[in-house]
Amino acid sequence: MYPSSRQQLRQSLRQQRRNLTPQQQAQHAKAIRNHFCLHRNLQQAKHIGIYLAQAGEADLSRLIRYLWRKQRHCYLPCLHSIKPRQLLFVAYTPQTPLVANRLGILEPRNKRPISLKQLDIILMPLVAFDAYGNRLGMGGGFYDYTLAAYKHRFNRQAPKLIGVAHSFQQVSHLTAQRWDVGLNAILTEQRIITRNSHGY
Template sequence: MSARPQTTTSVLQQQRQSVRQHIRLLRQQMPVALQTAASNQLVQQVLSQTELMRQQHFALYLAHDAELATAPLITALWQAGKQVYLPVLHPFCSGYLLFLRYEPSTPLRLNRFGIAEPQLNCTSVQPVATLDVIFTPLVAFDQTGNRLGMGGGFYDRTLSQLNPFPARQQPQIIGLAYACQQVTQLPAAAWDQPLNSVITPQQYWQFPHR
């Protein structure tokens, strides 16, 4: 009996997983000194963006799996008087995120993926549509603003809630990444939510489609 032909979806998933494995390995092999320097350069890149720094409500994330460290950027935003929010796995809507206010005294816990997040407090929840900037983690991005995550779809589902709103009323969706996470073209899926911009330690990329 001949093997069953692969579907387009399964081929796409294999391509995406191949990119994930390659880029994650590059990230994990980066020397600690370079990681530290990159996270500090990221702060300068963000602070130098005048229009961006006019915003007030910034969602970030705590780095995991050798992602570009965000702790220095969070501290810099606090020092600039900005409000910072972190993602929390939604307790009732599986596969979605909530964003909670994050301050230096906010207690953290590890979620089921081993990622630190604020303890759930309904009074600290900020509706996603009222955020000004959402800095997202990513595994890879391409020159047209496509984003590839870890595969769980949490950000794509959560950001899809913004689609009914006019673009001018939506938060800016900005990926944070090392330069080595850029690829020429990602194998994009229909559910992918594109980025407005990507900031690396060396460059600020802006994409016109959002």
């Protein structure tokens, strides 16, 4: 896919995401939480990288409340104060004070990160995905930079990467760029799409 069509795809899908009604968003949030709860591998995750939805991204707030009730540990991405596109994952509990970062996204005020190796899974937002686990994000390359060391998964401790999306964000095929880090699975309001039959 040429850069211009990647940009066009981003624009049109971001608009569709923003056009969802609050009712549709709430319905998707509930369905996504239910799929997560019923999936054996996801259920077992103890340390979970997660995100706070913005601009129509699939909303995980219900799932976060469920995970807190089940004593799971959630971590939010924060911008690194020096390295421009690096994300740090910082513990997120109901008591965590949040502040808006330079992109206007809320993140924990106290940036004491955990090592990525300690995360079992990372749930990440996306703009488009395909059935092969290719991900198109907002275009900042934040997740690609942050996860570059795990691109080839030689490291068995690597967290499983789970894209979260509305089902209309699926496209037939995305061409992965050399830096793109692929997903193990995609969670939508309709189903969980995995790249093999074993669950991830």
